[in-house]
Amino acid sequence: MIKIIETKDGSHSLLNETLNETYHSTHGAIQESLHIFIQNGIAFFVNKNNGEDVTIFEVGFGTGLNALLALKFATENKIKINYHSIETFPIDATVVCQLNYPDLISFPDSKDWFQKIHSGAWGESAAINAFFSIKKTKQSIHEIKLPVETFEIIFFDAFAPAKQPDMWEFPVLEKVTQALKPSGVLVTYCAKGQLKRDLKSLGLEVETLPGPPGKREMVRGLKHSK
Ligand SMILES: C[S@@+](CC[C@H](N)C(=O)[O-])C[C@H]1O[C@@H](n2cnc3c(N)ncnc32)[C@H](O)[C@@H]1O
Structure with missing residues (x-):
């Protein structure tokens, strides 16, 4: 049902395989995560x-790639991130240990970090290092x-609307938007017209970025300050 693939x-x-849907862009998983969530999300906000x-809420923990890259950003930039996903x-530990993210991320502790992110108990907070929990x-x-x-910051990283439409329904968007602080940002790879209209009607200023x-x-989506 879950198969490891290599992206470009x-x-x-x-x-x-049930949904015939990948967890990331087939053009490059790390590249996508860095662009959408790290650069246009965290770096923009900071x-x-x-x-x-910053406190981040992620919809869809998946492989933990967004979490790992957020941890790297926090450590390199010496900012504290509280991450809730x-x-x-949850994917199996046998799958996790085959994922090549720690090898591709040029940071000495990345293997240890990725392991800790995944092995931490569900429902409990875990400090991975001085900058990231x-x-x-x-x-x-x-x-x-x-x-x-x-x-x-909200990382809205659900499967695509065509595959899992319930994730993009108005009540879900309303829930996450209400959870955003004033001046907060929501980032997502999806740029569908309906999503943009819904976020606008929830009061966010919506930017369509490359x-x-x-x-x-x-x-x-940016929430206005009070
Ligand atoms: C696009 S993938 C997320 C990729 C992930 N952010 C990463 O860095 O690997 C979407 C994830 O949403 C999860 N998901 C599906 N339905 C969900 C639901 N109702 N609530 C929360 N997560 C859900 C899926 O199991 C999948 O792991």
Whole structure:
């Protein structure tokens, strides 16, 4: 049901054979994650807010690639990140240990970090190093109750609307938008018109930005400050 594939930048991704859907862009998993979530999400927010510490909420933990790259960013830039991610179908440890992300990320501790990110108990916070702590929750976005105005950044990384339309329904977008702090940002690889209209109607300022290689556009939504 889950198969490891190699994307065009050499980094792995997973194919969910039931949905016939990959976890990342086949043009490059690491490249996509860096462009959408790290550069246009975290780096954008931190630059705009003079290096403030950040709390991130991710929809879809998946392989843990976004978490690993966020940890690397936090460590290199010496900012503190609190990362909360949810997932309904955690991948097997036998799959995790085959993923090549730690080898491709040029950082001495990356193997140890990736292992710690995955081995931490679900539902509990774990400090991976002085700059990064993570809490993974095994729960659906449909069930979880999110605190309002809590997160500076939302990584909205669900499977595509064509494959999992329920993830992109208005009540879900409303829930995550309410959980964003004023001045917070939501980033996603999806740039569909309906998503942009929904985010606008929820009060976000919506930017359509160039996507990573192989993908024309991505979306960033900004919540106005009070
Ligand atoms: C595009 S992948 C996420 C990729 C991930 N961010 C990464 O860095 O590898 C989408 C993820 O959403 C998860 N998912 C599916 N339904 C969900 C739900 N109702 N609530 C939360 N996560 C869900 C899937 O199991 C899958 O791991």
